[in-house]
Amino acid sequence: GNSVTQMEGPVTLSEEAFLTINCTYTATGYPSLFWYVQYPGEGLQLLLKATKADDKGSNKGFEATYRKETTSFHLEKGSVQVSDSAVYFCALIRADGGATNKLIFGTGTLLAVQP
Amino acid sequence: DTGVSQNPRHKITKRGQNVTFRCDPISEHNRLYWYRQTLGQGPEFLTYFQNEAQLEKSRLLSDRFSAERPKGSFSTLEIQRTEQGDSAMYLCASSSLGGHTDTQYFGPGTRLTVL
Numbered sequence: 001g002n003s004v005t006q007m008e009g010p011v012t013l014s015e016e017a018f019l020t021i022n023c024t025y026t027a028t029g030y031p032s033l034f035w036y037v038q039y040p041g042e043g044l045q046l047l048l049k050a051t052k053a054d055d056k057g058s059n060k061g062f063e064a065t066y067r068k069e070t071t072s073f074h075l076e077k078g079s080v081q082v083s084d085s086a087v088y089f090c091a092l093i094r095a096d097g098g099a100t101n102k103l104i105f106g107t108g109t110l111l112a113v114q115p
Numbered sequence: 116d117t118g119v120s121q122n123p124r125h126k127i128t129k130r131g132q133n134v135t136f137r138c139d140p141i142s143e144h145n146r147l148y149w150y151r152q153t154l155g156q157g158p159e160f161l162t163y164f165q166n167e168a169q170l171e172k173s174r175l176l177s178d179r180f181s182a183e184r185p186k187g188s189f190s191t192l193e194i195q196r197t198e199q200g201d202s203a204m205y206l207c208a209s210s211s212l213g214g215h216t217d218t219q220y221f222g223p224g225t226r227l228t229v230l
């Protein structure tokens with residue numbers, strides 16, 4: 001079936017450090033891939049997305065590249081800030097033509113950035 | 116565009132009581148989703164509407180759960196005879212049919228605590 005696996009957290013970094021959060025997926029065909037961010041006490045916000053192999057999604061300094069050969073969509077940022085502290089979710093929408101475009105999420109990775 | 120709104124934001128109830136949550140999607144969005152998120156986990160799909168039609172329900176949605184979208188605009192999710200295991204964050208998302216990617220936008224969620 002379709003699934004998403006994320007690296008476990010928490011990830012603790014100092015301000016201005018480089019961030020990588022690993023995400024791999026299992027799916028048939030070519031799913032669409034997403035990163036969502038959840039700040040404390042809030043709902044999910046779309047961070048970036050990619051819809052086909054080799055696409056790079058980017059937003060607010062975050063990037064992720066859709067790698068079909070490794071079934072991965074790792075999230076990166078060159079220099080994190082304290083305000084980036086949140087839970088990050090990798091997710092996919094299956095590509096098998098089903099009627100429902102439900103999101104399938106990973107378990108989330110907590111990022112804590114220290115000043 | 117005021118975003119997806121959900122009410123109430125928090126609900127505390129006693130076991131056995133009925134509760135109802137409301138979701139108002141982004142105005143031009145015809146697709147509406149409900150997800151449930153428990154502590155430390157990613158959201159899990161519950162049900163999906165396209166306009167007023169409920170097209171898919173997850174096995175997670177027991178007979179005690181019912182969702183409606185009577186006029187294809189707002190939606191309600193009712194839980195009857197609540198149990199402690201129902202304690203979770205209930206998230207609503209909406210999207211627009213059409214285009215290659217079904218990008219879902221989430222509301223702030225309703226946090227349910229069953230005592």
